[in-house]
Amino acid sequence: MGLKIHNRPRGSGKTQECIDRMKSDEKLLMLVTTHKQKEYYPKELHDRIIVAKNIGDTLNHIQTHNPTKIQPGGFMLKKLLIDEGFLGMSRTDIANFYYELGEIYSDVEMYCTDSQEKHTL
Known part of the structure; x- marks a missing residue:
C-alpha cells in the first residue's frame, strides 16, 4: 500500500481532479466524512463514494x-481517494487510520488543504 498526499490551496481544483479521475477509472473509490461533501460529486459517482467517520465504517x-462490482464476494479496489475531512483527527488517529487502511491492500491518496502548515510536529 502506498500513500500520497495532495496538499494544495483551497480553490485549486482538487475536487474537480477527483471527479475527473473517478469518471475515467471505475476502480477508484472516494472517502468523505459527510453527506454534504458527497453532494459535491456528480450523482453517477455516488455509488463509489463512501461516507464514513472512521476506519471501521x-x-x-x-x-x-x-462498490467496484467486480464479482460476487470480491472486489478490486485500485485506489482509495480521501477528501480532506480526516484532517480534524489527531496525529495519532491519522497514523492509526492509515495503518488500518493496510487491510484493503490498496493505494491511498488524500486531497487536502493543510491550514496548519506553519505549525511543527
Whole structure:
C-alpha cells in the first residue's frame, strides 16, 4: 500500500481532479466524512463514494457493499481517494487510520488543504 498526499490551496481544483479521475477509472473509490461533501460529486459517482467517520465504517462498507462490482464476494479496489475531512483527527488517529487502511491492500491518496502548515510536529 502506498500513500500520497495532495496538499494544495483551497480553490485549486482538487475536487474537480477527483471527479475527473473517478469518471475515467471505475476502480477508484472516494472517502468523505459527510453527506454534504458527497453532494459535491456528480450523482453517477455516488455509488463509489463512501461516507464514513472512521476506519471501521470505511472497511465495513468496502467489504460488504462491493462498490467496484467486480464479482460476487470480491472486489478490486485500485485506489482509495480521501477528501480532506480526516484532517480534524489527531496525529495519532491519522497514523492509526492509515495503518488500518493496510487491510484493503490498496493505494491511498488524500486531497487536502493543510491550514496548519506553519505549525511543527
